[in-house]
Amino acid sequence: MISRNAGIFLFFFALFNSAISSFAQVVPAVQSGKYFQEIKTEIRLPEKASSNVIKLFKIGNSVVTVTNNGVYKYTNGRWSGEPFGSHWRTATLDSNGQIWLAAADIIQRETYSIAIKLPNFAQEDTILCLFCESENKLLAGTTNGLLTFDGSWSTVPFAKGKRVNAIAKDFNGDLWLATTNGLLRQVCRKWINMDDLLMARGLKRQYFALQSNSDQKEILFSGLFTVGCIAENGENWLLRGADGLPFGPVTSIHSTKTTMWFGTGHGAISKEKEWHYYNGKRWLPNNKVNDILPIDEHTVWIATPEGISQIREVEMTLEQKAATFEERIRLRHDRHGLVSSSKLVTPGDLSTFKTIPSNNDGLWTGIYLAAECFRYAVTRDPQAKKNANKAFEAMERLETVTGIPGFPARAYISEDETIKKGAEWHPSPDKKWRWSGDTSSDEMVGHFFAYPLFYDLVAEGDLKERAKGLVRRIMNHIVDNNYQLIDLDGKPTRWGVWTPDSLNNAPGWLGQRGVNSLEILSFLKAAFHITGEQKFETARIDLIQKHNYLENIIQQKLYGPFEKNTTDDQLSFLPYYILFRYTPESKKSQLEKSMERSWNIVKADRKPMWNIIASAALKKDCDLQISVEELRHIPMDMISWTMTNSHRWDLPADPLTDRFGKLQSLKPIPAAEGGISKWNNNNYLFDVGSDGDLENDGAYFLLAYWMGRYHRYFID
DSSP: OOOHHHHHHHHHHHHHHHHHHHHTOOOOOEEOOEEEEEEEEEEOOOTTSOSOEEEEEEETTEEEEEETTEEEEEETTEEEOOBOSSOOOEEEEOTTSOEEEEOSSEEEETTOSOOEEOOGGGTTOOEEEEEEEETTEEEEEETTEEEEESSSEEEOGGGTTOOEEEEEEOTTSOEEEEEBTEEEEEETTEEEEHHHHTSOGGGTTOEEEEEEETTTTEEEEEESSOEEEEETTSOOEEEOGGGTOOSOOEEEEEEOSSOEEEEETTEEEEESSSEEEEOSTTTOSSSOOOEEEEEETTEEEEEETTEEEEEEEEEEEHHHHHHHHHHHHHHHOEETTEEOEEEESSTTOGGGEEEEOOTTHHHHHHHHHHHHHHHHHHHOOHHHHHHHHHHHHHHHHHHHTTSSTTOOOSEEEETTSOOOTTSOEEEOTTSSEEEEOOOOHHHHHHHHHHHHHHHHHTOOHHHHHHHHHHHHHHHHHHHHTTSEEEOTTSSEEEEEEOOHHHHHHOGGGGGGHHHHHHHHHHHHHHHHHHHOOHHHHHHHHHHHHHHOHHHHHHTOSOOTTSOOOSHHHHHHHHHHHHHHHHSOGGGOHHHHHHHHHHHHHHGGGOOHHHHHHHHHHHTSOSSHHHHHHHHHHSOSOOBOOOBOOTTOSSSOBOSSOOTTSOOBBSSOOOGGGSOOOTTTSOTTBSSBOOTTOEEOOOHHHHHHHHHHHHTTOEEO
C-alpha cells in the first residue's frame, strides 16, 4: 500500500515529467553544417615598406604590394624588395608583368632609374590613374584629361578638361574612361560621351571606377550613388542604396566569378548572393580603401593607408566556432571563476588584457553556466561539466561573500585587487574579498535561469545539495522581504523589487510591471522545482490569484508608442524559458499568449536566443533558420571596436531615436557590421563601440548555440 506522502510525491513527479517531456517536444531541425566564417588578419609588411599601400597585383605565385615608397613582393610567406622613390600615388601592370608607378607628375617603371616627367603643357595636371594600352603605349588619366606616352607625350583632345578617375579596355578592345563629366568610350578609334547619348541623367555624369570583365563581355562602373554594368548581351543592371549598396562612391571594383568587391572612402563591400560591408578596425586598419585584390576563391587582400587586411573565408561548423569561443573565455575572461570582460590596456591588443569586474558579473556568469549545462547534456564532455561546476561555485560565492543569507553581490574582487572606481565595495566576513551591492533584477535573472539547469543537467552529490541550499536562501530572502532584495543598508536595491505594492500601484514601475512579474513567477517556479518547498509554490499562486501577475505578463513587452527596451528582452525571455520548462501543459495558456505576443514583436530583431526559446515554448519553428544564419554572422573578433553605420545608404534611419536619444536604423544592423550584442543590446543602433578597449567574452553565442543543440534544432 502506498502512503499518502508517497502518493503526493509520485503525483508531483509525474506532473514534473509531463511538463519536461512536453516542453521538449520535437520541432523539425534545421541544417547548420559547414559554412564559411570570415576571419580578418593583418598582413605584416616588411619593415622598410610604408604602411600606405596604394595598389595590389598578383603575378604568378607572388602578391605584389605597391606602397608610396616602393614595390614589395610576397612569395611563399616571404617578402622581397627595397624602397625606391617616394610619394607614389598609383601604379599599373604592363603586358610583360612590369610595374609602372606614378607620383603626382612623374612616371617610372619599377626596374628603371629614369623617371618620365609630364610634358610642359600638362604641368598643372596631377596623375590619378595609369593604364598600359599596349606594349609601347601608356595612358595617364589626370585631373585635366587623358595623356598618352609612346616615347613622347600627347593629349587626347576629347577628354580635355575632364578629371579622369579610371581607365579600362573592354572585350572589343574599346577604351573606357570614368570621368567627372561623362563616361567616355572609344569606338572604332572615335571617342563618344555615353552621357550625351544613353546614360541616365540621374547619374549626373560622374564616374569613379571601371572594370572590364572580358569573360562576361561587360563593363562595370561606379557613379556617385550607384554601381552598374553595361553588358554585350543587353543584361545591364544598376544597384543603389535601395538595392543594398551600403555606401559610395565606389572608387575601385574587383570581381571574381562569384563575388564583386567594391572599395570606398569609408570601407569595403562585397556582393555575392548577399551584401557585406567591412568598416572599422574589426575589418580594416583604415576605412579608406585604396585597392582590393582577390587572392583566391576564399581570400581577399584590402589595401589602405595604414596597411593590409586579409579577409579569409574559413570552412568550419558552429561547433568548431563554439570551441574557439570556449578557449577565449578560459584564456582571458575567467576572473575567480566569474566570466568577466577583459580590459585591453592597449586598444585592440589582446596580449594587454586585464579581467575586470562589471555590474552584471552574476548575469554573464549565469549565461555561461547555462551554456555549459546544455553543452554537457549534449556532449557529456567532462570539460563542460568541470566548467559548469566552476561557474556555479563562483556564483555561489556571490551570495556567501556578502554575509547576508540570500543576498548575492553584483561582483567581488580579492582583497588585494584594485577597487573599481564608481562602485561601493564592502569587505566579506572573512576579509578575503570585497563585494559590490545594489544587486539588480538583471543579476537575479541570470541566477535563476542557470541554477535549475545546473541542478537538472550537471550537478551531482554535494553540488546538488549546495545548489538547493543556495536557491532556498535567496528565495527565502526575497519572499520574506515582501518580494524585494534587501541590501546591506536594510533598504531594497534599485531594481530588486517585485512586490505587488510597487508593480501594481506605483506609477514609476509601470514600465517594469510585466517583466518584473514574469521574473518573480519564474524565480518561484525554479525554487519550487529545485527545493520542493511548498512555500514557494504558494507564493507564486498568491501573486497570480490575488495580484494578477499572470495578467501582468500578457503585455510584458512594451512597444510603440511606448519606449522600446531591448535590455528587458533578455530579462523576459530567460524567465520565459524556465516557466515553460517547469509548467504543466494544462497551465500554459496565459504563458503562451504572452510568449506569442512577445516573440511577434521581437522576431524582426533576428536574435537567435529569442527564436530558440520561442520555438521551445510554442512548439513550432520560430525562425530557426534565421538563428543559424545569425550565429554564423557573429564575428570571431569580440573586441569592442567602434562601428559606424549612420552614413550608410542601405539602412534607412528611424525617425524615432532609441530610449537614450541615439540614432537608429529601421532595420537591424548585421551582426558582423555592428556592435557586440549579448542579446540585450539594441542592434538597430547605427554607431556603437568603445575604440577597441574591451573584449567581450562571447558566452552569449555559446548559450544560443548549445541551447539549440540541446533542443535538437540544429544538425551540424
